[in-house]
Amino acid sequence: MPSVTFEAPPHKTVTIEAPEGGSVADLCDKYEAPVPFSCRSASCATCRCEVAAGADLLAAPEDEELDILDVLGAPKTHRLACCLKLKAGPGLVVLKPVNDY
Numbered sequence: 001m002p003s004v005t006f007e008a009p010p011h012k013t014v015t016i017e018a019p020e021g022g023s024v025a026d027l028c029d030k031y032e033a034p035v036p037f038s039c040r041s042a043s044c045a046t047c048r049c050e051v052a053a054g055a056d057l058l059a060a061p062e063d064e065e066l067d068i069l070d071v072l073g074a075p076k077t078h079r080l081a082c083c084l085k086l087k088a089g090p091g092l093v094v095l096k097p098v099n100d101y
């Protein structure tokens with residue numbers, strides 16, 4: 001069963017169990033995880049997060065996500081939460097939002 005932990009001090013750390021995987025943005029909405037969103041379509045980078053653990057549990061980024069991360073000069077460990085799809089299976093993903101919530 002994958003879990004996703006959101007670490008965004010000074011906000012409370014939130015850990016979500018996601019047995020079926022799925023959209024990280026949907027999980028954030030459902031469990032009020034401390035990740036800011038705006039466009040939700042890989043164009044504003046408001047939702048940029050560092051993937052501190054479990055990158056292999058996330059589906060590979062598509063071109064539009066890679067394009068904006070490239071424009072930003074983001075490290076390879078950064079992803080856009082609005083684009084993240086969690087794979088089903090065991091493990092832990094740790095996400096640290098880069099922008100203030």
Ligand code: FES
Binds near residue numbers: 036083
């Ligand atoms: S909310 Fe705009 S890129 Fe994710």
